[in-house]
Amino acid sequence: EVGGVKITRQDVVRDDPTNNVPDNIFSKLGMQLHRRNQHPLGILKNAIYEYFDTNYSNKFNKLDDLCPIVSLKQNFDDVLVPEDHVSRSYNDTYYIDPQTVLRCHTSAHQAELLRSGYTHFLVTGDVYRRDSIDSTHYPVFHQMEGFRVFVPEEWEASGMDATSFSAADLKKCLEGLARHLFGDVEMRWVDTYFPFTNPSFELEIYFKEKWLEVLGCGVTEQEILNRNGQPNNVAWAFGLGLERLAMVLFDIPDIRLFWSNDERFTSQFSKGQLGVKFKPYSKYPPCYKDISFWINESFTENNLCEVVRGVAGDLVEEVQLIDNFTNKKGMTSHCYRIAYRSMERSLTDDEINDLQWKVRELVQNKLEVVIR
Ligand code: PHE
Incomplete structure (x- = not known):
């Protein structure tokens, strides 16, 4: 409402x-x-x-x-x-x-x-x-x-x-x-x-x-x-x-x-006043997964991020372009590094692998790029 x-x-x-x-x-x-x-x-x-x-x-x-x-x-x-x-x-x-x-x-x-x-x-x-x-x-x-x-x-x-x-x-x-x-x-x-x-x-x-x-x-x-x-x-x-x-x-x-x-x-802000400095609870380790694909003309980073966010929600911390090259045939490849991290708990390997597989599948189907 x-x-x-x-x-x-x-x-x-x-x-x-x-x-x-x-x-x-x-x-x-x-x-x-x-x-x-x-x-x-x-x-x-x-x-x-x-x-x-x-x-x-x-x-x-x-x-x-x-x-x-x-x-x-x-x-x-x-x-x-x-x-x-x-x-x-x-x-x-x-x-x-x-x-x-x-x-x-x-x-x-x-x-x-x-x-x-x-x-x-x-x-x-x-x-x-x-x-x-x-x-x-x-x-x-x-x-x-x-x-x-x-x-x-x-x-x-x-x-x-x-x-x-x-x-x-x-x-x-x-x-x-x-x-x-x-x-x-x-x-x-x-x-x-x-x-x-x-x-x-x-x-x-x-x-x-x-x-x-x-x-x-x-x-x-x-x-x-x-x-x-x-x-x-x-x-x-x-x-x-x-x-x-x-x-x-x-x-x-x-x-x-x-x-x-x-x-x-939430409890750190219960006084409803300025002057509080947030005390981070222990930071859980990030897990990095890379994904590489040949892009097409309609590819945009925002569309990629929407797909990743749709799969991983707030478990995704960063999506960063780490490699970008064009081959002799004029095809361009991008490699993105996805950082997964929960602020609340540690993530299991299985859970992250699952997310990454779903991301790969959807990137391929929705963005029509060719995964390498
Ligand atoms: N609307 C602008 C923005 O979102 C900010 C802005 C507001 C700038 C009013 C000038 C005057 O970036």
Whole structure:
């Protein structure tokens, strides 16, 4: 049940070529991890709410129950995503039918909320993307969208032009948020591109010897305001990945843990507060299995990962391309190394061999590649 509406399997999964939603994705709809106050994602959401409530005297409207099933128009057209943008492809996005998708970002709600008269809002929700598999990527994750509209008096008083004013306010707001959550942490701004903002930026945080992208943001494209009843105003928007931030904040080493019902995980967050560092229970050994095949033109890594995830579920930790060559006849071979590991128990050889055989069979039948 999402937003008071019951979603059935038939609403989402269909045996139709225009539908690419597998059962394991359907089973995540309605889980709404971000609404659990004793879950790291809920704790983080509440901490961000607290920052906005204190600094903006409760001006931001908070929505965390909007339905993740949206139209193509909401997900892409309304936020000016070009017709030929990769994110529209079946390879990147879960389609229910040609006009309906599982939202791939919370930006899908910007236009409708503006039209409903919202000018300051935070939208939190589950988002869905077909992707590769590793410890920081999972096909379902959670985002929070922030949006703020300014009226002319606000930037006119500053002596700045509307765009610079909005960009400066945005950066100040998000740097304050990062400090509210992390205290002292190394961060940097990187210029980037989004169809719906200009200029656009990414905020990166230094974590485990790497720069981790935690949010995208920018000054809202004027066209979005013009189309949705705010032609004289300017705005900023941001979209942040809750898992990415929570992994840094709580020291959570693997994104699959957010879905764990293991008491050794859940009990560590029972206080519902920031400041907890996750204590890993003994790490079980990974088991690596390689698979090699001649690819065809339609092969994609996302399709491979979907097959592996369909067989092994959360027992797969990583799928990594370890060899890639083309022979004299022009045939290309890929070798992938699959890491199997449970976070909860040690896996038996038999169990892993079973999984690997099923993966080989399905890779062969579904992806129509030739196993070597
Ligand atoms: N929707 C973007 C994403 O998912 C994030 C974003 C939101 C960027 C709002 C700019 C403004 O990557």
